[in-house]
Amino acid sequence: MESEFADPSFPPFDNCLKKIRAIDDTMELLAGKWKLSILARLCYKPMRYSEILNDIEPLSGKVLSRELKDLEMNGLINRCVGDTKPPSVTYSVSEYGMSLRDLSDKIAEWGLLHRDRIRSSFKK
């Protein structure tokens, strides 16, 4: 069932369709510019709504609300309401969300390694 492919420097393409579907799925789950950024922050420390809002500079409350709701709906984070007045709400990653931590570390690693090149892309 192995398909042959002319260029031996590339692996058989058919074997990779599963990977590509899996990538599409993952990206759809993490779609939205901020989801992974929020998730990464929460991997390192539980945070409150206003704390996240202040920490991610160009992010409006409306967008943060929606992203948090999405993440919670998908089971990636937990929302914990403190019994205080005024209310304090703390967000933290769930076990499921924590399983993305390795991935987020890998992304960070790549970003650090290629930092200069990435940033010079943005200037153009």
Add this chain to the structure above:
Amino acid sequence: MESEFADPSFPPFDNCLKKIRAIDDTMELLAGKWKLSILARLCYKPMRYSEILNDIEPLSGKVLSRELKDLEMNGLINRCVGDTKPPSVTYSVSEYGMSLRDLSDKIAEWGLLHRDRIRSSFKK
């Protein structure tokens, strides 16, 4: 310079700011729902414009054009024009783009591992 943090189950937050910035950078470079999906395909096999277009079902020509242009501008892929008539244009990953392959494998791995849970999220 190590900051202490109350909850020992989380690493010091300050150490992680660099990671978070790096994640934001990387995500900005790969922003757009399709960039990583295109890149992943090209990691496994060079492809032509129409081939990619047919392969990624819900992707319009206009969007593909733009994504390819972005990827090329950022040095992640190469565009190779064949000397034929009608013209054939082949896209392939650059060496720089290939450095994302480990990452794309990791994303695929996570997606495969959590496939059922991801897909059940979409149904809701």
Add this chain to the structure above:
DNA sequence: CTGTATCCAAATAGATACTG
């Protein structure tokens, strides 16, 4: 403090037709 609602501006996506 933690949101939601509303209104409006801007960016993005799809369809179609068209060019070299």
Add this chain to the structure above:
DNA sequence: CAGTATCTATTTGGATACAG
């Protein structure tokens, strides 16, 4: 074949005000 141009529809974003 490999795109670009144009128009329109949809989505997304920011600002502000307001509620629990």
